[in-house]
Amino acid sequence: MEQKGPFSATVVIVGSGLSGLATAACLADRHIDAVILERDDTFAPLWRYRTYDRLHLHLPKKYCELPLLPHPPSAPNFLPVADFIRYLNAYSAAFGLERLLRLRRRVDSAEFDTAAGRWRIAAVNLDSGEAEEYEALFLVVATGENDEPVVPTDIPGLDRFEGKAIHSCRFRSGKEYEGLDVLVVGSGNSGMEIACDLSHSGARASIVVRSPLHIVTKEIYSFALVLLRVLPMSLVDSVILFLCYLWFGNTSKYGLHRPSKGPLYLKENTPIYPVVDVGTYAKIKSGDIKIIPSVLAIEGKNVVFKNGKQQRFDVIILATGYKSNVKRWLKGDDHLIGEDGMAKQMYPNHWKGRNGLYCSGLIRRGIYGSTTDAINIADDISLEVQSRIKDKVA
Ligand SMILES: Cc1cc2nc3c(=O)[nH]c(=O)nc-3n(C[C@H](O)[C@H](O)[C@H](O)COP(=O)(O)OP(=O)(O)OC[C@H]3O[C@@H](n4cnc5c(N)ncnc54)[C@H](O)[C@@H]3O)c2cc1C
Ligand SMILES: *[C@@H]1O[C@H](CO)[C@@H](O)[C@H](O)[C@H]1NC(C)=O
Numbered sequence: 001m002e003q004k005g006p007f008s009a010t011v012v013i014v015g016s017g018l019s020g021l022a023t024a025a026c027l028a029d030r031h032i033d034a035v036i037l038e039r040d041d042t043f044a045p046l047w048r049y050r051t052y053d054r055l056h057l058h059l060p061k062k063y064c065e066l067p068l069l070p071h072p073p074s075a076p077n078f079l080p081v082a083d084f085i086r087y088l089n090a091y092s093a094a095f096g097l098e099r100l101l102r103l104r105r106r107v108d109s110a111e112f113d114t115a116a117g118r119w120r121i122a123a124v125n126l127d128s129g130e131a132e133e134y135e136a137l138f139l140v141v142a143t144g145e146n147d148e149p150v151v152p153t154d155i156p157g158l159d160r161f162e163g164k165a166i167h168s169c170r171f172r173s174g175k176e177y178e179g180l181d182v183l184v185v186g187s188g189n190s191g192m193e194i195a196c197d198l199s200h201s202g203a204r205a206s207i208v209v210r211s212p213l214h215i216v217t218k219e220i221y222s223f224a225l226v227l228l229r230v231l232p233m234s235l236v237d238s239v240i241l242f243l244c245y246l247w248f249g250n251t252s253k254y255g256l257h258r259p260s261k262g263p264l265y266l267k268e269n270t271p272i273y274p275v276v277d278v279g280t281y282a283k284i285k286s287g288d289i290k291i292i293p294s295v296l297a298i299e300g301k302n303v304v305f306k307n308g309k310q311q312r313f314d315v316i317i318l319a320t321g322y323k324s325n326v327k328r329w330l331k332g333d334d335h336l337i338g339e340d341g342m343a344k345q346m347y348p349n350h351w352k353g354r355n356g357l358y359c360s361g362l363i364r365r366g367i368y369g370s371t372t373d374a375i376n377i378a379d380d381i382s383l384e385v386q387s388r389i390k391d392k393v394a
Contacts, residue, residue: 006133009035011381012121013140014107014329016043016097019361019370020142021088022066025095026378029068032385035134036097037123039106043097044088046146047081052197053173055081057367058189058276060222064367066091067375078218105132110139111331112355119356137388138356138381141330145342145362146322152185157298161316168194168319174201180314182206183303185295187213189275191319196280198317199288206290206311214263214274215256216244221276224264237262248277254284255291271364324362333357351376356384 011027013020016038027034042048057064057079061071064079069091075083092098104126113120113135121134149167152158158165168190174197184195187209198205216224220243227236240263244251251258259266263274283289294306304310324341336353338344343351343362350363351373358380360373 006120006135007035008135009033010136010385011035011138011140012037012110012119012134012136013142014110014121015142015144016040016101016103017046017142017144017361017370018044018066018088018367019144019373020140021091021097022370022374023140023142023358023360023377024097024100025069025091026067026374027381028095028097028100030378030382032378032381034100034140035136036101037105037107037121037134038101038103039126041103043092043101043103044085046144047085047088050169051081052171052194055193056278057081057084058218058221059225059366059368063222063225065371066367067371069094107143107329109329109331112139112357114355117355136356138358138384140377141326141337141357141359142361143325145324145364147325148323149318150321150323151318152320155185155295155298158316160300161298162301163314163316165316165318168317169322171317171319174198174203177201177203177315179203181312182315182317183208183292183313184317184319186319186321187211187275188319188321189273190321191317192275192280193278194317194319195289196278196283199283200279205283205288206292206313208292208295209255210294212257212259213272214240214244214258214266215248215251215277215281216240216263216274217247218276220244220247221263221274228264233264233268234262237264240264248281251281254281255293256281256284267364273364326359326362337362348372352380356381 010032011034013023013034013036016036020036024034024036060077061079065071105123107123110121118135119139123132125132149169171194177198178201180203182198182203182205184191184207195205195207224236224240266272296304296306301312302310303313326337326341336357336359343359347363351358358377361370363369
């Protein structure tokens with residue numbers, strides 16, 4: 001920045017993931033100027049750097065598009081990540097988002113200045129090390145639900161494991177682990193998918209499944225989303241469980257116990273997503289992937305299970321999730337964002353705070369959630385801007 005003093009914009013968006021991009025596009029469409037501050041060296045870095053090679057989106061493409069730009073009819077229904085990234089590049093180009101982006105800017109604090117009626121945002125330019133200041137009438141929090149890797153603290157000896165331990169954010173492909181004994185900790189979508197990939201690639205994979213989970217197929221799950229438009233959730237949950245029983249049989253036999261509440265109920269009311277099977281279940285049934293109910297301790301390269309048995313592993317992959325970082329930098333807000341860094345208010349009124357503060361993509365509704373949040377936020381800011389202009393003229 002050549003100028004001294006704060007850089008001023010109508011809207012500052014923190015984060016250039018799907019939520020930030022979608023909001024920026026909707027604002028551009030309404031002719032409202034915005035700046036996007038992004039810590040990484042590109043937009044949508046999660047999709048470029050932190051997804052593993054074989055990942056496909058779990059939902060049909062119509063649930064995986066951002067506002068104002070549908071996927072072309074020629075695109076596959078379940079998009080591979082590479083296609084999705086191509087879509088994001090086209091999206092950015094279509095709305096001129098690159099010129100709004102300031103990359104390698106890490107936001108360290110944002111606070112509402114009541115006297116000035118503006119947000120003051122402090123960032124650091126990670127290339128030059130210089131501190132930068134921004135001010136804006138509106139602040140959009142779009143730093144995502146998945147920023148900081150979460151590492152379990154309740155496995156004694158994990159920090160002294162003598163093999164290689166990595167978080168799943170650093171896992172790219174099972175090929176790197178051929179011939180090795182690998183323990184995956186965490187049985188969400190990432191863990192189950194990584195275990196499958198490992199097994200495909202000739203590693204001996206085991207997975208720790210500590211809590212009950214709903215395993216579904218992407219076809220059953222997509223069908224359920226269609227039913228959900230016309231049937232109540234509890235009924236759709238029963239349909240899912242019935243179809244899953246026909247497809248998988250009794251999953252308890254293989255150590256995958258289902259929770260007492262249904263998959264959609266849990267998705268709405270807790271952080272627990274259903275696991276979309278990508279072939280892991282067949283490998284569990286055939287014994288190629290072993291299920292381990294829980295780990296007691298780690299000693300050297302040995303992992304001791306609660307049933308007293310132990311096994312030697314070369315690698316541990318921690319697919320134990322992520323958390324939001326908002327609480328570290330957003331100051332003085334107790335209305336919009338909860339202690340866990342996620343939206344505090346209930347859906348569908350979760351996206352708007354006080355003093356021109358908004359959040360996008362913090363309500364655990366995936367890509368579809370980012371899209372609806374972006375539209376709501378841009379509409380609301382547009383109304384506010386118009387009413388401020390009217391006030392000035394009057
Ligand atoms: C491996 C993996 C696979 C997934 N697959 C799917 C899927 O198939 N379908 C689905 O719906 N969801 C999926 N998700 C969830 C996915 O995170 C969201 O759908 C979507 O990427 C969220 O976009 P976002 O913009 O809200 O957050 P993010 O993509 O996380 O973007 C947040 C951005 O903010 C930046 N940022 C954070 N803090 C700061 C700061 N202080 N200053 C400046 N910039 C900052 C980050 O660098 C990042 O670019 C997946 C997540 C992971 C980790
Ligand atoms: C599945 O199997 C478990 C024990 O293996 C049993 O307790 C449970 O009732 C079975 N569930 C169904 C739906 O058959």
